[in-house]
Amino acid sequence: MARQLTSLNFNSFFAGIGGFDLAFENQGFKPSFQCEINTFCQSVLQERWPDVPLHGDISSLSSSDIPEATIWCGGFPCQDLSVARGSKGRDGLRGSNSGLFYPFFDLIASHKPEALIIENVAGLLSSHNGQDFRIILEKLTSIGYAVAWRVVNSRFFGAPQSRPRVFICAFRGNPIKAFSTLFEEEIGQKPKGLRQAFLDVSECQKSGAKVAQIAYCLAATSGRHTGTDWSRTYVSYPDAVRRLTPSECEGIQGFPKDWTSINSKSGSDSDTDRYHAxxxxxSVPVVEWIAKRLKQEIMDSKKPVSSESLIENLLKSHGQVVQKFREQDYLNLVLDPNGDEQKLKWMSGGIAFEGKCLDFKATEFPRDIIPSKLIDVIEKSNVDQKYFISANAAEGILRRVKSQNRSLFGPLNEALVTMAKGREAA
Structure with a gap:
C-alpha cells in the first residue's frame, strides 16, 4: 500500500548505507522507499529503517512498486565515470554500472516527482568528452525539469576530507528553485592554505597519534595500503603506523559512530564491507546542507520563470554567483563540423531549462564554511592491532614512494623510516 504523500516525503535510490536518507531525515524529511542492490548495504538500511520498503535491483523495479514522494534522491554508480580508473579508461553511461542512470531516468519519467537530488563524481562532467553529462541534461529537461548542478567539496561542509562531488538539483518547471537549492545569493570568501591542510600536523595528546588537518578522499577499497600511498590517509605514531578504522571513516563521512557496525548477510569480512560502503x-553534512535549502524551496512560493527570462532573473537574485557565465545550446552539441563527437567542457556550476543552458565557474564552498578537523574523529585509545601495518609493509610504502618520486606527510614518513630501521636492526 502506497504511503500518503506529504510535501516532505522522499524516495531513495542507490541508497547505499543511507547517507542521503540520514541527511534528509535530519532536516525533517520522511523516507517512503529505498532501493539498493548491495547485500551489506541492505543490512544497514534494514537496521536503521526497518519500516521503510526496500527493493534490490533497480533494473527489475516496476514503476507501480514505487510510492509517490515529493523528492527523489540518489547517486547512481560512479565506477564508469571516475577519473580514478586512469589507464583503464571510462565507459561512462555506456558502462554496466553508471549506465543504470537510464532505468533510473525511466522511473523518474514515469512518476515526475517535484524535485530530484542526484550525486556523482566530478568526472561525470568530462566523461565521453562531456557528452554523458549533456545526455543527462537533455533527458531531464525533455520531461520538464529545470536542472542545476554544482561541484562542491566535503572539506568545506563539515566533513574532514577533500571530496569534490557534483550535485544535481532538478525541479519540475522551476529553474529558480533548482538554482537556489544549490547556490546562495552571495559568494563566501575563498579559503586560504588549501594545500597546507594536508601538511599541517594535528596530534592527539592522549595517544600521540598524528594526522594532517584533513584526509584525502575516502575510496571504496578494503582500507589496506596500495600503490598510491601518498594519497591515502594513515595515522602515525612515533614508531608505528596504522590505517583508518571503519569507525573513523564513518566520522570522516559524517555518519554516527558504528553506523555500519552490523552483522553482514553477505558472509564476507565486515571491515571490508564497511570500507567499501x-x-x-x-558525505552526510554536504547532503544535509543541500536538504536544508531544498526544504526552504519546497515550502516557498517562488513562481516559475520562462527560459527567455531565466538569465535576467538569475542576475537579479544571484548576480554575484553568475557574473561570468557562458550561454549555450546544449541540445545541438552532439557532433562537430567533421561529424565527430563534439568535445564539451562543462564548467563546475550551471543551469539548464527548456533548451537554454548557462554554466560558469562555481565555488566549491558555501558562503559560511563549516570547519572540521580529521583529529576530531580519530580514535583516542584501544585501537585493535589489526589496523597497524607491519614493518615489511612500511618498507614497501617507502620503496613505492621513492620509485615514483613522491613525498609523504612528514610524521608518516618519519614513522615508516623508524619501523623500517627497526626491522633491519632485528
Missing part, C-alpha cells in the same frame, strides 16, 4: 557513500 563508506568509500561509496555521500
Amino acid at each position: 563508506l568509500g561509496n557513500a555521500v
